[in-house]
Amino acid sequence: MDSTLSSTNQHDNAGSCLERTLVMIKPNMISKSDQIIPEIEQAGFVILQQRRVRFTPEQASDFYAEHYGKMFFPSLIAFMSSGPTLAMVVAKRNAINGFRQILGPTNSEQAREVNPKSFRARYGTDTLKNAMHGSESQHAAEREIRFIFPDSITEPILSGDESTQYLEKKVNQTLIKGLTELCKTKPAEPIRWLANWLLVNNPNQPRVTLP
Structure with missing residues (x-):
């Protein structure tokens, strides 16, 4: 996969997590990327990762x-491997369903009838060359993000009060203890010492109690 790097429904009930989804601008509309990307951001989505890829048929x-x-499978594969595609990981509350709504129906002609302001209605031509792709579910989003961005984290992002509480309970207290010990010990290599201390005193590491 030739690529150039630039620069995820379940949590909606809590209302405090950002969800990631995969968005792709397909080969027939990649020339319109500079126009489409600002529209995605104006809709409230944050672009976390962006990658230009050229799929092989395989x-x-x-x-x-x-x-x-x-x-339609052979035609789809031929089309998607016919030129470069711009893939993006975008985030927002309820990102998967939210993006599917502004994406529009798979068939661009149908999209023009039922959702004329959608991306596929304005940029697509038919069911195959429908301009863009958006993950259909959380399972699909996780699989697709890992397919194109193997090192990406697909878990929802904490935001608002929940992230503040997590930092206060799980991070700040551990750091304070570590920094206190650092001041008492005064090691020759403080950064290395603190890194090792955090590894040993990680509150999230599994604990095994021997019989």
Whole structure:
């Protein structure tokens, strides 16, 4: 996969987590990326990662494996491997469903009838060349993000009061203890000492009690 790097429904009930989803601008509309990206950001989505990719037919087949055996599958693979694609990980509360709403129906002609302001209505031409892709579910988002961004974290992002509480309960107290011990010990290499101390005193590491 040739690529150039630049620069995830479940938590909605709590209302405190940002969800990630995968968005792709397909080969027929990548020339409009500079126009489409600001629209995504204006809709309240934050772009966390961005990558320009060129799928091989094999990679496109793996990405769209759920459609294997369907009549349109060969045409889809040929289209998605015909040119570069811009893939993005975007985040927002309820990002998956939220982006699907502004993306519009799969068929661009139908999108123009039921949601004329959607991306597919304005940029797509038909069911195949429908301009953009958006993950359909949390499971799909996690799989697709890892497919294109192997090192990406797909867990929801804490935000607001929940992140503040997490820092106060899980991070700040541990850091204060570590820094206090650092001041008492006065090691020759304080950064290395603190790093090792945090590894040993990580409150999230599993504890095994021997019989």
